[in-house]
Amino acid sequence: MTDQPLTTVMTVADGVARITWSPGEPVDVVRREVAAALMTHARVEALVDPDDVSGQRIATWSGMRREGIMRGLTIEGAASDRIVYARLASDLPLQEPEGFRAILNSFLPRKRAIGQMLMRDGDDRVLLCQLTYKQDWDLPGGVVEVNESPRQGVTRELEEELGLTIAAGELLLTDWLPPWSGWEDALCLVFDGGVHDASLPERMVREEREIRSVAFKTLDEVRELAADFTTRRIESALARAHGHGSPFSESGRF
Structure with missing residues (x-):
């Protein structure tokens, strides 16, 4: 039997949920899970491998803003970096121009x-x-x-x-x-x-x-x-x- 894409949401701190998804998970599924988690949490975050371009795209278009890079996390016994994405319950909806611009502003290059x-x-x-x-x-x-x-x-x-x-x-x-x-x-x-x-x-x-x-x-x-x-x-x-x-x-x- 072929494994199906899977999205999971886990509470990692008071008011904070962390979402993960398997490769191939549709963006709309992740977006729904983020929205659902924000009904009971103030913050939903995801840690994405810097080499995972698809994962970065999913995180962005599910409404999460790029916040920075956590360096040297121990993942599967090795030190690894992860890009931190997050969405807050107070963030403006994506369909509003200011909310959409805030998403773009979080990952576009800065000089x-x-x-x-x-x-x-x-x-x-x-x-x-x-x-x-x-x-x-x-x-x-x-x-x-x-x-x-x-x-x-x-x-x-x-x-x-x-x-x-x-x-x-x-x-x-x-x-x-x-x-x-x-x-x-x-x-x-x-x-x-x-x-x-x-x-x-x-x-x-x-x-x-x-x-x-x-x-x-x-x-x-x-x-x-x-x-x-x-x-x-x-x-x-x-x-x-x-x-x-x-x-x-x-x-x-x-």
């Missing part, structure tokens, strides 16, 4: 955004920060927070780390950063911070936990102090500030 500012003095030297958590120098700025615009993010970073209130000007460069040394890929947006008096670093209030020193540097000094990809980005942003080059680069290269 890290970094906001930086190109600030120069009258001799076209570039303001660089010597950071406490890495050896090479970099432009002022940092990672943009969730629901924060890149322009707001770089302005906030300057206020927090340098005690400066300078509005970000024109977007000079969007630089795509490929995956590197444990980091996933990201987009770095370099804004024009204008031209300032050479004494500006003396008036800054550094966040000493992150910034060792700040100084205007010539392009030759940038090449000595910054990582090669940072140097390329600065060169590209400088070119844009002088009306040359492309507004988009990949690791600083046009």
Whole structure:
């Protein structure tokens, strides 16, 4: 006798059910079981193998949102990763546009955004920060927070780390950063911070936990102090500030 696809629901904690299904189970069956479980539970979750593309599709179209990856679970005696999907009783119905968008938003790719500012003095030297958590120098700025615009993010970073209130000007460069040394890929947006008096670093209030020193540097000094990809980005942003080059680069290269 051929085994039939099977869906099971088990309570794993107070108000939490975990659903599993065998390969070949129709999506509508899993969706019905999720809905039924939510009649008596606040949350229904599923743990899906990252290599199980079909299982990920079933979890998604049965109304569960992707929440992240649980690493190193012991499954059948071996350490394995599992993608966590879940649906809450309070989640909006799939047939409502906002509910459907929330499902899509949970698994579509997301990019890290970094906001930086190109600030120069009258001799076209570039303001660089010597950071406490890495050896090479970099432009002022940092990672943009969730629901924060890149322009707001770089302005906030300057206020927090340098005690400066300078509005970000024109977007000079969007630089795509490929995956590197444990980091996933990201987009770095370099804004024009204008031209300032050479004494500006003396008036800054550094966040000493992150910034060792700040100084205007010539392009030759940038090449000595910054990582090669940072140097390329600065060169590209400088070119844009002088009306040359492309507004988009990949690791600083046009």
